Amino acid sequence: MPARVTKLKELAAQLDLSITTVSRALAGHQQIALKTRERVTEAARQAGYVPNTAARTLVSGRSGFVGMVLPIRGPNLVDSFLGEFVTGLGEGLVSHGTDLILAAVAQGQSELSVLRHVVESGRADGVVVTRIAEVDERLAYLRQRNFPFVAHGRLLDTDFAYNWLDTDGAHAFGEAFDMLYDLGHRHFGLVTIAEPMTFRHLRQDGLAAAIARRGDPSVMLDVATAPRFDRGARIQAINRLLHTAERPTAIVALFDELALSVMEEAARAGLVIPRDLSVIGFDNIAASAYAPPGLTTFDASIRQCAREIGEMLLTVIGDKSAAPLTRLIQPTLVSRASHGPALTGKK
Amino acid sequence: MPARVTKLKELAAQLDLSITTVSRALAGHQQIALKTRERVTEAARQAGYVPNTAARTLVSGRSGFVGMVLPIRGPNLVDSFLGEFVTGLGEGLVSHGTDLILAAVAQGQSELSVLRHVVESGRADGVVVTRIAEVDERLAYLRQRNFPFVAHGRLLDTDFAYNWLDTDGAHAFGEAFDMLYDLGHRHFGLVTIAEPMTFRHLRQDGLAAAIARRGDPSVMLDVATAPRFDRGARIQAINRLLHTAERPTAIVALFDELALSVMEEAARAGLVIPRDLSVIGFDNIAASAYAPPGLTTFDASIRQCAREIGEMLLTVIGDKSAAPLTRLIQPTLVSRASHGPALTGKK
DNA sequence: AGTCAGATTGCAAACGTTTTAAATCGTTGG
């Protein structure tokens, strides 16, 4: 026999008060006598009263939920990002009693249509959008609806003001270049993805800007590109980079998974890291610490970022007309053993 | 200007039909004339009508959500489990248009109280419970309420019938022992956790049973125990195991994270794996492939399990009175390079 | 005693949907 859920009406009857008063007392309204408020609170606690979310949402227009569309990924792909992000988001939201809804995208559906559903069904008071694309229809939609959201990542178009939090990939990649340059490296490789994600541009541009700043014409940069989820193409692209006549002495990867692939292929080709090749990644996923000899990378602290995104979103929901919130996080260099001085004997 | 959401009333007015008819037409009731149904469906599509979740939930008593309480974990802990699990669950639920609610546990709250909130506020039609403890008050609560749920993991008490899916850790650990025994190992180590989780017992018992089955009195087993989230204690316990006069030649770890720690400490102690020590884990987390020389482990395919759990839960929600659903998954051995023949020269 | 202000409390509407029971329509058989 399922124990029944106490309703406001019952609580009111039991206390010999009106539903209105009980509701207000629990909401802590000042207009209800303090004594009554205490009496009601205690009775509610005793009865284990929990307000019905649906009824509350229906009348107040606030669901107490924040939505997120589950990022799509291939069937055999491990995504170290999601677990961290979700945990952080939960942490950021919990202080205000807000829960998270995750909506998956079914086969044949677009991510946008799922987002629309979440927004228009009133399930959520705000949403989080991750992995921003160069032309992102999700952001366009949310903006047009004037629906509260915070993006993890930036658009390239800086005219479009909105709420975002991003890690400063451009700066990090500049830092990586400077460090490697100072170690004597002049011939660089960059492993990147084919998808039109904005973080690709930002990081790539950060690297290019650092090279330009240095103003040394002897610096060379080879770029290898492969679709994000195509392992075969990735391996091929990396090997093209590794097996040119004049091989780069340092390779920067757009993110750790790519860097780990580089290390694997380098090992397969008989190269010793960091003696023959320096490798630097970005993200600091768990595997990076274990992959020999330990990947030097930038820690983006996804969990912490997500937590802050959660808090930002709550602010945005609370005050829709506030000026756009933006936050640029500086990732920190995690120096392990995959980088070192350039092999100069060769030149 | 936020575009307005179309409501049933508007749709009805526009079609010159009653709200009732429109509602029924969209639900596909046979009693509504086919022609009308088509007309309504088309108009709804055009208007981009999305039913309001709260209103629907309030009257129907079904929220279309499945709940899960975000597993608690330390601030600096990476949990490879969660991302996989959530993705799989989403995949399993999406076919029925069900979304997932994740509720985080705030500081000072108990996981049970959050679960109660989720259940009693009507947020969810069913819940998923992971990481079953020996005496699990969450299961007791859900059962007493007769609320639909599926557990990832089993209780030791087999009298209590409920819906669960579990990986057969007992069998896997038996398999690990047999394999190692056949490779000549006689002195074993087991690294386990202090927390009263049922999977600990099941795996440990599986190992003990395999040893007993073998009936070889020369087999020895040393057990090292440490709290799950205490890294220092874990390292200490492992080193106690590694630095006894007569060191085990093979160590089985309760799960991969422990196994990776064993490999790290072994390397630090100058031991070569698998020559001096065989190590076997369980879970097959991403890092296990990278940690040198590659951890031999069992793949529990969390994502696939979670997917199935999602499907099971939908079944349970659909028919509350059905017999308990149970499913035991056989993990598959992933043979990498961390195990090998026992070093016999020593004896 | 009457009046009035301020402090409390309660009535009733509203939120958008589903669902029960009943109404309406058109048709067929007598």
Next chain:
DNA sequence: CCAACGATTTAAAACGTTTGCAATCTGACT
């Protein structure tokens, strides 16, 4: 031409809460 039936549609209640407005109560002041 009427009754009855099946097919289709509709009115109205219900879900549990919040909230604008009105009602009541309690003293204090005149």
